[in-house]
Amino acid sequence: MRIVLATHNAHKIAEFGQIVAATRPDLEVVGYDGPEPVEDGVTFEENALIKARAAAAHTGLAALADDSGIAVDVLGGSPGVFSAYWAGQKKDDVANRELLLDQLRDIADPHRAAHYVSVIALVLPDGREWTVRGEWPGRLAHAAVGDGGFGYDPVFLPEGQAGAERTVGEFAAEEKQSQSHRARAFVALVPLLAEL
DSSP states (O other), X not given: OEXXXXXOOHHHXXXXXXXXHHHOTTOEEEEOOSOOOOOOOSSHHHHHXXXXXXXXXXXXXXXXXXXXXXXXXXXXXXXXXXXXXXTSSSOOHHHHHHHHHXXXXXXXXXXXXXXXXXXXXXXXXXXXXXXXXXXXXXXXXXXXXXXXXXXXXXXXXXXXXXXXXXXXXXXXXXXXXXXXXXXXXXXXXXXXXXXX
């Protein structure tokens, strides 16, 4: 089965490709070269559907799209859907992390809870569509550590680590893909794909 991944984000393409290969090697994931739609939704679900609908319409293939970000409890769930642009109009991972850490500068560890969110939308050319959600709970570190991953990975400390805690920026790529919010969302999507 061929399916188009509706993103131009090279990091997401690489990460998603590894997740799909590990869980559904029978899927042929192809890249999307069409126009990027305006993501004007106010939820992860709305934005994922906007992207998947545009890719399905442009290619005539089943389309997957991910909308994701980080939600910080003490900030009422922000940055949320604004994660990629938290520091301004331009996507800038370093500036986004620095602003978030500055906003939480005086917040003690018990109150730095956060979770990554990934919503994956599946849209078929016949108009059927679904969304699934994956969340990865944890908390924010006080400083960025590690140069792996992207986005907020160097400041995110996932729950459930044995021994010395590490940020996702310190994880190997395979380790991140096996636990991440995208992996969790994709696991929820697998039963839907099996029905197609």
